[in-house]
Amino acid sequence: MAVVETRGLTKVFKEGQLGAVNNVDLVTREGEFLVFLGPSGSGKTTLLRMIAGLEQPTAGEILIGGNVVNHLSPRERRIAMVFQSYALYPHLSVYNNIAFPLKAQKIKKELHREKVEWASSLLGIGGLLDRKPRELSGGERQRVALARAIVREPTVFLLDEPLSNLDAKLRASAREDLEQFHKRIGTTTIYVTHDQVEAMAMGDRIVVLHQGFVRQIGTPKEVYDDPADTFVATFLGSPPMNLLESDDVVVGFRPEHFLPADRLREGSRIPLRFRVTYLEFLGAERILYGSLAGSRFEEKEVLSRLPAAVSEAFQVASVYDFGVASESLRFFDRQSEKRTQPKAIAWQ
């Protein structure tokens, strides 16, 4: 088992242009499940492919288990990777797909069957060994891809959006499978996704990437509750954090903290008038769209997310007394967009 480390890792595809990955420093922890999260084009896949050795970095170093591996080819890095499409070899049976890394690494033939059986039983696909990839369901394909990855007992697992080809229903159970799988084998895993729900649910820590830069590294709770900048604040959370600009700061609060005034403790409550313009009923919760009224933030658009427990009726075009607890406020520098200390601001 080993940790992966990058130092100043940079990838520029076309000279003179901004890099796809810029100066990334990060260190995984032993056995952790680390998620690279970012919108498409954020450089997360490129970062992963550099760690795998499928892209050459323009600058910087990659270390696996303490050794610099920049000059090593993918096959020499003792990593395993599961691709977005699973990249199962279409002409080979499941058995031969799983045995492929063993053959490629010239592992003794006698050991193949034993290892393939071990990997396939770990993933519960022992009965599928004679099938061809095209005869498998999406979930089964994922399991075969995982079995192929684990069979050579890699030091690091790299997963590139493995759930994005599955339909919504299958995705939840496949996610569950992946988590169980990781718990059982305990190998350091790096997981790339653009889906924040996956990231929050599975990640021990999340690396938020945007335009090739690391914006924040932290546990799901840290990146959600204490976003490092306005990008993280608005990228995570659905609907995103409300942001209000005031002089040189930006103040933000989550929609679920923007509640009817009587739901908040009196002492720390900041009262705001809320004109509702649109309502969405989503079953377990309601989303209210509207704007602030009668303060210096008049007309600023904000959202409120109400749990089912809040049962009051709201009318479109009416104005209500809402508020937010002062400890739920997050402050960002307006220039750098980075997190700053709480400040007293004039609300009225």
Added chain:
Amino acid sequence: MKPAEHNVERCGGASATPPSPRERPRVARRPGGRWLGAAMFLPAILYVVAIIGVPFLMAFLYAVGDVRVGSVGYHFVGLENFRSVLHSPAFRRSLFNSVIFTVGSQVLVIVGAFTLALALRDKFRGRGVVRFLVMLPWVAPVSLGAIGWKWILDSLYSVINWLLVAMHLFRQFDAPQWLGEPKLAMMSVILVHTWHVLPFSTVILLAGLTAIPRDIPEAAAVDGAGFWRTLVHITIPMMRPILNVALLFGIIFTFTDMTVVYILTRGGPYDSTQVVPSLAFFTGILGGDLAEGAAISLFLVPILVIVAYLMLRVAHRAEVT
């Protein structure tokens, strides 16, 4: 799959800190990159250059020299061979014949192939069989197809003449000599060559026709356009690039070919069907005058260059759109 991911991040957003890589960024390679690539395609390139490039240069050398089969030594004679070729009536005749042969057969091929492609566009019972039958002239070896025609056009036992006589259009003794009279012989080689190339152009045009999205002619039909209006205003304009491809290949396959002429008439009677490639063959290979033969075949080069240039334009446009 998001291939775009690699090169999307061009514009630095306002929030992005400037990149500060420790080294000057260089454009990086894919693993196992350029050298392997070169090692893998060089053998093929070298082979093709050796077999095509070298003789091509030799052809120029021959054409400005005095090489004959069995001759020793080489004397540079400048443009002498070209001059004598250009002055020879046989060559002028063959150049003229080549133009007639190419233009005549290509007009027939394009019109015929387009008609046939339209007829084969929609599925019908037995289309597979029909396609096999109409493809035969292209997929069978051309020299064997041509010898079949030589029998059909035989001076004495021609089945066509038997029909003409049976229909009382001709009498037995003055039936047409398809390969024996200059004008008829030219017409025959044109028709037989058309017969050979037409299936090829048909399938190319068919590929173009089936690539036209179904909803466009349907929209035209809803808008009230009939068969001919749709053909002229929708189908043909949309087929332009593929028509060009079919025509360019057709020109190459016709202007540079001598098989049909060689088998049917050997250029006769009286050189009336002699084309540039067959003249080069008779002069250079059978006559042993390598220099003059090479000079004659080099007259094919301008046509090749023009066609290659036009082909590149088609390919380039296909790449852009």
Added chain:
Amino acid sequence: MLGHWSVIVAFSVVLAFPFYWMLITTFKQTSDLYDITNNPFIFNARPTLEHLRLLFGETLYLRWVGNTALAGALVVFITLLLALPAAYALARLTGNWGQRLGIAIFLTYLVPPTLLFIPLSRVISLLGLQDTIWSVVVVYPSFTIPFSTWLLMGFFKSIPKELEDAAMVDGLTRFGAFVKLVIPISVSGILTVVIFAFTLVTQEFVYALTFIAPEAHQMVGVGVPTFLVRGDVYYWGSLMAACLITSLPIALVYNLFLDRFIAGFTVGAVK
């Protein structure tokens, strides 16, 4: 509707007629063939196998077929050996200029035999290959390689890159991934090229006519129209039998792969 069918019938009859005529001629007695008062569309005398017996028993037809098959196999081998790596390199390893180089290679396919046969005949005799099938074995790859490279390039580009990435992560080198993964996956593409190269060998006429003179070493496409004619006498029955027997298998196989060849010929003008 009627127009549609009349077009189809007319074209089918005209285009396929010579092959029908070969069939009829093959089985007609010589006396029947050469009597101009006979209706040539019907058998005026009993059908005969005499022409076939002559063709197989007293000519070198089978020898020519064998020569052609051997030359075809060798050309296919050389073509695959050179075109497979070249196509892979152009599809994957050479970046932007791979496409351009590919088109340049494709254009060399347009260079006709009639431009090069004079110097090539000299080269062939210098190499001592004159009058042997080795002359065409050496020369034919010059046109099978360009087009095969072009076709294979298209096939390789359609393979998802992730498969090769996976193979490299799983322990193969780039070249290993090409040999052990890309080639096995591309079987159908390779088969297309095999058929294409082989049929081109059977169809070529000009080079074979130029390089090989002796009867015993002929390729079938030259031997049949050249040596089944003695002086001025055409052995029409055997000639037509040879044409038909040679053409049909080639046509059948070629037809199966036709659509793939055409995809290569359209140079991207059809998407």
